[in-house]
Amino acid sequence: MKERTKKTGGAEALFTAVGTVIGAGFVSGRELLQFFGCFRLPDLCFAGALFFGGFFLFLKLGGKFGGFEGALAGVFGKFAPAVKGILLFGSFVSCAGMLSAADALLPKAAPFLSLVFLALSCAVSERGISGIGKVSLFFVPVLLLSVFALILSEGALSRPDPSAFSAPSAASVFLYAGMNVFLSMPVLCELGARCEGRAAPLSAGAALIIAAAAGLVLSAVCSDKNSYPCDLPLAYILNGEKLFFPLAGGGMLLSLMSAFYPLYVPAGKKWGGAGKAALAAAVLLCSLIPFGKIVARVYPALGAAGGAACLFSAFSFALSSAGKKRRKSGRKKVNFCVKEKKDFY
Secondary structure (H helix, E strand, O other): OHHHHOOOOHHHHHHHHHHOOOOHHHHHOHHHHHHHOOOOHHHHHHHHHHHHHHHHHHHHHHHHHOOHHHHHHHHHHHHHHHHHHHHHHHHHHHHHHHHHHHHHHOHHHOOHHHHHHHHHHHHHHHOHHHHHHHHHHHHHHHHHHHHHHHHHHHOOOOOOOOOOOOHHHHHHHHHHHHHHHHHOHHHHHHHHHHOOOOHHHHHHHHHHHHHHHHHHHHHHHOOOHHHOOOOOHHHHHOOOOOOHHHHHHHHHHHHHHHHHHHHHHHHHHHHHHHHHHHHHHHHHHHOOOOHHHHHHHOHHHHHHHHHHHHHHHHHHHHHHHHHHHHHHHHHHHHHHHHHHHHHHO
């Protein structure tokens, strides 16, 4: 309880939320190409709106129910274990994807780099959400500014695709935002319990940063279609720029920590050190699947499940908020009648 009630600074909370999304698939452009297809401004605006709504929802639910476990039970009731199972599976897939991307980034360092990333994620998870926050507060701004500088130095920017906003592209962007927001739910809910009253500005700031960064990466990647088949398209665009590799690795590590945390905590509580070790071994084993295949085959299914969970959560939150307003209105009317009666006599 102490971990949940401790306050978190605004900047730390902001970059923690952003760090849950900006990982290997984002920084490399692989994930963005999968769901956006090309660089279109309407798609990015729609994505920003979805991220704002999703972040706001789970920050508010975390504040209302006191963190992730409370929000899960409060929203999904008897279905909470099933939803948690899907969420943990998605986190596991995301972890395997980050390590697979690390192997693709530096094939000669495999699996040493993955082992280092896992060890760091275990160390940060031991410190809870505050550990993730402190790492994100430093690395996320450095990562974003550095990638921006690299792209500009190469002059690898393209014009937005002029094609109109369509139902298929909207559905694809919805899957992307749904997947990321859903997988971020544990971290967002824990942040919500620590940042009550700041859900709107935090959500707006995080959504704006994510949409702008996605536009920048897509603009660069779409400047040369030869990058599309690559596991790490932005690395191709930057001509193997050496500085890109540590930056991409930093993005992978950030996303890995956010996805590993909700797996590491219950594994430790239930099975202790053996559970933590087994979790790390399983993630490392599944990271042998190529990153491109994980993104193409598993991420869309996670997007559908995540989108459905987010919509259900929003519906539940709207119902509870409407009920709360009705109860308040009823109390005001009763108080007014009592006052009138007292004045009359």
